[in-house]
Amino acid sequence: MTGPSIVIAGGGSGGHIEPALAVADAVRALRPDARITALGTEKGLDTTLIPARGYPLELIPPVPLPRKPTADLLRLPGKVRAAVSRVREVLAAVDAGAVVGFGGFVALPAYLGARGRVPIVVHEANARAGLANKVGARFADIVATAVPDTGLPKEQLVGMPLRRSITGLDRQALRAQARQFFGLPPQGPVLLVFGGSLGARTLNTAVAAALPELLRAGIAVLHAHGKSGEPAPPARGYLGVPYIERMDLAYAAADAVLCRAGATTVAEVSAVGLPAVYVPLPHGNGEQALNARPVVAAGGGVLVDDADLTPQRVASELVPLLHDPRRLADAGRAARSSGHADAADRLARMVLELVGAAPEPQTEVMRPWRER
Incomplete structure (x- = not known):
């Protein structure tokens, strides 16, 4: 049986890429048959960090974001449409089971491209959420945060996903x-x-x-x-x-x-x-x-x-x-x-349960999400 297909969107800066890759590693540890695909752009560290960790990278057109939801966002319809269209091509090609976004200019097209097609998981690292995650959280299936009280709807505190070389x-x-x-x-x-x-x-x-x-x-x-x-x-x-x-x-x-x-x-x-x-x-x-x-x-x-x-x-x-x-x-x-040293594992389990691919036995960490 083919394993679950998970698409991660955390490109741009190391602050977005590293937690995305930590969750990808945790998903693979729980389900070695999982297929992970990363979305990114030619800007930032995407083309350097992601392939070095062994994950395929699909490039999408960058969509520069204003810091706040202003009229500037409405002036980018062409770029947004192109990026969303490319995201949907990737989702179809890899038969995506879920999109997991970590904010930044890669995440917004990912959320919009996945909306109504595949489940969406948002992770917010900061105490004050950025624009992409504010938008994505409105229709996400799971909203996970690194710190409490971000103001995002339905937030669940899981901590910041970190590399095993750090948590261990x-x-x-x-x-x-x-x-x-x-x-x-x-x-x-x-x-x-x-x-x-x-x-x-x-x-x-x-x-x-x-x-x-x-x-x-x-x-x-x-x-x-x-x-x-x-x-x-x-x-x-x-x-x-x-x-x-x-x-x-x-x-x-x-x-x-x-x-x-x-x-x-x-x-x-x-x-x-x-x-x-x-x-x-x-x-x-x-x-x-x-x-x-x-x-x-x-x-x-x-x-x-x-x-x-x-x-x-x-x-x-x-x-x-x-x-x-x-x-x-x-x-x-x-x-x-x-801290929350188990954040990557917790979020990986939440993603896998969302797509019906959670490893057995299921652990206590899953219960709060199921009971929402």
């Missing part, structure tokens, strides 16, 4: 290997600093200025400064790199994190049990602060406004924390307890 990470077992990999001291506290693939100027500047005090306190620093960012001046105990490919080893090497508060960042850092100082982006709709609020409320981190991240604040927040093993352990446990 044993930091203690990998600690020595990870530190050797990066050339960090085998003993003593390590601070991990990162701000995304492009870096974060505020974090880079504050860390560079605070570095002498951190090093005097015996704290080593692993700093991903971004492709366009500047590292701190060279120093013993400091490693500055543009980008970290092995984030699993970076997490294993670290004792605490200084980072932004994007949805994936917050989910990964809390899932591996690392306390963090979260510095939300100062622009946008304020979603980054909301993303970090649950883990901060649980005691797994602190929020610092971008404007308040001075070198003195870096030192005052992190030096006492990194020299207090009990506090580190308590904050790490609180961070882990606030």
